[in-house]
Amino acid sequence: MNIPQIAYQSYRELKTDPRVVKLVRYLIINLRKIKSSVGRARFIHEEVDKTLEKLFARNPFLKDTISCKKSCTYCCHTQVSVTADEAELLSQKIKNGEVQVDRSKLYLQAKAKNDYKYWMDIPYEQRKCIFLSEKGECSVYKDRPSVCRTNYSLSAAEKCDTSNGGQSKRLLRTELADVIIASAFSESSDNGALPYMVDSNLKGDVLLFSTKK
Numbered sequence: 001m002n003i004p005q006i007a008y009q010s011y012r013e014l015k016t017d018p019r020v021v022k023l024v025r026y027l028i029i030n031l032r033k034i035k036s037s038v039g040r041a042r043f044i045h046e047e048v049d050k051t052l053e054k055l056f057a058r059n060p061f062l063k064d065t066i067s068c069k070k071s072c073t074y075c076c077h078t079q080v081s082v083t084a085d086e087a088e089l090l091s092q093k094i095k096n097g098e099v100q101v102d103r104s105k106l107y108l109q110a111k112a113k114n115d116y117k118y119w120m121d122i123p124y125e126q127r128k129c130i131f132l133s134e135k136g137e138c139s140v141y142k143d144r145p146s147v148c149r150t151n152y153s154l155s156a157a158e159k160c161d162t163s164n165g166g167q168s169k170r171l172l173r174t175e176l177a178d179v180i181i182a183s184a185f186s187e188s189s190d191n192g193a194l195p196y197m198v199d200s201n202l203k204g205d206v207l208l209f210s211t212k213k
């Protein structure tokens, strides 16, 4: 799994726009300056949020056209991509006990690795994100991946239901936020599906621990 498809498409369309060239340069310089994974992940999240805030401020009517509502969890059953930095940030929250996750579900989901077809063959309930609470809330909301931050549906919410496979839907175009995501993924040492990346990160920690012993 490389750069998420929508992010890559926006980047390809806009890469010669001087505004975008300047933005990408700014992002890369800063990403290379920040030494910690958590710092880099949060830097990108802040940049994505700022860009989205500006988009909504310029188009106040947009919020009324979006069908996403609190407790709608369809998109939290899809295969979400993360950078290595985002996987590290999420794994740290598990390691330090800030969030509890179902490790057997994580293991089951991680077996899909980055294979979308395998993922879609997992029963719908088992595809529910490990960070989605029983109440249908994201337990890592402030630190949720960039891809989750830019997912806004303009179609009826039911179109996002993947329990019977994918459906055609219209998503809000978030081009500049997409360019930020594309830059973060292209600068990342690794990237992939959230469960696979987080599981690998947690296992790596166990391996390191047992080697030391």
Ligand code: SF4
Binding pocket: 075, 076, 077, 080, 129, 130, 131, 132, 133, 137, 138, 139, 140, 141, 144, 145, 148
């Ligand atoms: S990280 Fe949060 S917003 Fe993203 S898929 Fe999981 S529960 Fe949903």
